[in-house]
Amino acid sequence: MGWHQRWRDFTSATPNVERLKDRGDVPRLVKALHFEGNEAVRRAAAQALGEVGDRQVIPVLVTAMAGDVCMVAAAAAGSVAALGADGLSVEDLAGALVSSRRWHEDPNRECSCRWQSELIMGITRMVRARVRPDHLQLMVGLLNDRDEELREFAAMILKTIGPPAAVSPLVARLPKESPNLVVRRVIFETIASFSDPSTLPILVACISETPPDDFRAFRWMAEALAKSNLPGLADALATVIPELRSVDRREILANIVRRDLGSPVLAEAANAKAETIDRRRPVEQALAAQHIQSLIDLLDTEFSEEAQRGLSGITDDRMYDELILLLRGDHWEFAAAELGRRREHEAIFPLIDRALNGNCDVSGPLAQLGVADQDEFLLAALDQQDLRSRAVSRVNPALAIDRLQRIAADEDVPYHVRYLAQSRTATPPTGDPYQISVDLLMSALTDLGLGRHIGTTPYQPGAVLDATLPRPGYVDAFQPSGRLFQEEYTYNSPEDGSWQRWRTPGYHWNARRAGNSYGGVGTYFTATVRADGLVEFDGGGIDGPYPADRTGWHAITAALNHFAPGLQIRLSS
Structure with a gap:
């Protein structure tokens, strides 16, 4: 074919x-x-x-x-x-x-x-x-059918049947529909068109539940409500406005209240309340989650008192570190009061430091920790082996000449403590300042148990991974004064040429992500010797300086923990 x-x-x-x-x-x-x-x-x-x-x-x-x-x-x-x-x-x-x-x-x-x-x-x-009223039951059956198109068809026919017979089945069906279905909007519009006062609560609840990503549905339902002439609608929408997260949605309802419903004062009051809620939202979220850093950030806002109450209610062990950091800043009064209220006896020396260095009154918190007189506590601490190294650098030498001289002469006392005791009596030991600096560094840091590899943040003072402590090298001294020993040297840079810098004996620890020696997330701290013989910690990205004793070391680890988790603390020089 x-x-x-x-x-x-x-x-x-x-x-x-x-x-x-x-x-x-x-x-x-x-x-x-x-x-x-x-x-x-x-x-x-x-x-x-x-x-x-x-x-x-x-x-x-x-x-x-x-x-x-x-x-x-x-x-x-x-x-x-x-x-x-x-x-x-x-x-x-x-x-x-x-x-x-x-x-x-x-x-x-x-x-x-x-x-x-x-x-x-x-x-x-x-x-x-x-269609006639006696078709109501037929349409109600279709309104509850499994098929979405049949339910939408039934809603449109029930609109023709009208109130009061059609109101109840439509109101009953509305909350059963998924918020993102067209049939929900059709049922909503049908109910709104009846202008039945009893339906206002469910209509308002429905528009509040519209999914965040369905702006068109929200606007469509809002416009349907605006045409409903429902009594009390302006007040109801004014209640919804502050609850909405979307500024655009708020503005749609505010315009309806202001323009279509003739209540501009009500609209402005609702918007003002919404702005207040927006400002308060970070507070509510931080309080609900007990998020320490968020609450600390709020200490500098209008919600400072609420943030303080929120922090007071957190029992997490990390709070001690955060309070120690706060003690050195503008919120020292709150931090001091909290440390006293929590009976943090380890905070006695940080509180004393705040009093000595900041001329601040911390007598109340110290009293809560059992310290009635700061000078008497430090004098007594000179006779206690576990407190002596911290008390020597803080005691008033005029009140402790005899005790300081006894410590300086005691060969069983660590070298850095003996040297500082003698220095504080205005008769520092003589000798090569470079060698003295080296000896002081190794004595103080060995006493703290520090070494090549300390651990990973968050780190709590204690055992280190590698306590081997080599002889110190040099670290840069950014000011040509203030160190027991320092010398000028020529620094050669392949990019910027040569220039003169200052250096002093010291240790340098990096705190960086594993396998990331340079660049990326990280910081560092150093240990050097002050002109008076006090070994102290300092560094970039952390607060300081801190004395190289147990109190100062805890403050350094708190600063490192606050800086970032997952940092490997390793000696670089």
């Missing part, structure tokens, strides 16, 4: 709908309505049957509405409407739509559903024209 013959067979097999319509050939148009394999032919046939004007084909068209793809079913619905559906009942029309929706549930059937809305709206218009 040649291609000419095949083409003639194909063209003769496909109905020519236009020719059939011109002839008024209803039987063959009905046959074309069932032509398999070509949806476009069936759609054209459905449309032609409506134009021919033979009402006897209405049942055939209803069948097409109920059991064909949307492309054909929508055309059939249009033709039924054009022919006049006077003989069809609401049940017939609704039944056709139900059958169509069930037809679509069959996984073996395919439909692009491009004309789905045309079908549904066509049936909706016909039902609206003939």
Whole structure:
């Protein structure tokens, strides 16, 4: 068979709908309505049957509405409407739509559903024209159907039935619908259109629950509410405005209250309350999460008192470190009071440091820790081995000459403590300042148990990973004074040339991520010797200086822990 013959067979097999319509050939148009394999032919046939004007084909068209793809079913619905559906009942029309929706549930059937809305709206218009109050139960059943399109159809028909009968089923269904479904918006608009005062609470709750990413739905429902003329709406929306996180959504409701509902004062008050809530939100979040750093940041805001109360309620062990850091800053009074209230006896020396260096009154917190007189405590501490090294650098030498001289002469006392005791009596030992600096460094840091590899933040003072302490090298002294020994040297830079710098004996520890010697997250601290013989810690990215004793070492580790977790603390020089 040649291609000419095949083409003639194909063209003769496909109905020519236009020719059939011109002839008024209803039987063959009905046959074309069932032509398999070509949806476009069936759609054209459905449309032609409506134009021919033979009402006897209405049942055939209803069948097409109920059991064909949307492309054909929508055309059939249009033709039924054009022919006049006077003989069809609401049940017939609704039944056709139900059958169509069930037809679509069959996984073996395919439909692009491009004309789905045309079908549904066509049936909706016909039902609206003939629905009566006694169809309420039929529509309520569809309103609770598993199919979303049927529920949307029922909501539109119930709008025609109207209040009071349609109010309760719609109100009952609204909260059951997912916030991101179109049917929820249709039900919402229908309820709002009734202007029933009893529905105001659920409508307001519904608009508040609109998903954050569905701005169009929110605006659509807000506009529906604005048209509802519900009594008390302005007050209800003014209550919602401060609860919204989105500024754009607030503005939509504020404009409705201000412009559509004529309550500008109410709108401005709601916006002012919203701004207050915005300012307070970080406070509420930090309090709820007991987030230490967030609460500390709030100490410098209008919510300082609330932040202090929040910090007071946190029992985490990290609070001690944070309070020690705060003790050196503007919020020292709060930190001192907290340390006393918490009975942190390890904080006695940091509190004394604050009194000595900042001329601050910490007598109250010290009294809570059992220190009635600061001078008497330090004098007594000189006779206690575990406190002596810290007391020597803080005691008033005028009150402790005899005791300091005894310590300086005691060979069993660590070298750095003996040297400092003698220095504080105005008779420092003599000798090579470089060698003395080296000896002081090694004595003080050995006493603390420091070495090449200390550990990883968050680190608590105690055992170190490698306590080997080599002879100290040099670290830069950024001021040409203040160290027991320092010397000028020429620094050669391949990029910037040479210039003169100062250096002093000392140790340099890096605190950086593992495998990251330079760059990235990290800081450092050093240990050097002051002109009076006190070994002290200092560095970049941390507060300081601190005496190289147990109190100072705890302060350094607190600063490192605060800087970042996961830092490896290793000696570099």
